[in-house]
Amino acid sequence: GEDVEQSLFLSVREGDSSVINCTYTDSSSTYLYWYKQEPGAGLQLLTYIFSNMDMKQDQRLTVLLNKKDKHLSLRIADTQTGDSAIYFCAESISNAGNMLTFGGGTRLMVKP
């Protein structure tokens, strides 16, 4: 079955790195996504990774995928107060089109 889990909360100091973790259970996941949601807003696509990749880097964002352990992480370098938001990981399954299964979201708080 499909199940995506994330820790609820992460607090870091401005300038530090943040690492948000996600685990999933469906081994047929093809794409894994990270979305950011600020208060009162929709979901902003941050980055995504295909399941045959180990790592993807995009400016301050680094995604690591351990397919064996079904573990996905999002590292934000030099975290800023504007990065404070809820971060959702999501998976899509190869035989389910673009249907996404979301994790519960991790609230990132960045302290000045």
Place this chain on the structure above:
Amino acid sequence: DTEVTQTPKHLVMGMTNKKSLKCEQHMGHRAMYWYKQKAKKPPELMFVYSYEKLSINESVPSRFSPECPNSSLLNLHLHALQPEDSALYLCASSRAGGGSPLHFGNGTRLTVT
């Protein structure tokens, strides 16, 4: 800024009202989605349209009625809603076919009184 535009941003309606939520995208995407998000929860899929045809209905009550008039527009017609239907309603679009990321609008905050 989002490339998926939703109107209105906020909506308050009574349980006997009829209202509609609107969504528009001009990215040439042929798949469009409605999600419902309650506070402090992840989005839950309601409907999927692919090439303007309803392909997925996640057992949504009939008081929610989707419509896709053309490839750029998606509506959600609301009638006889309940207070527990109060939520953020998110529209998304993507290319049709597996693995294409969804692009979300900023949502309509619906309050049913």
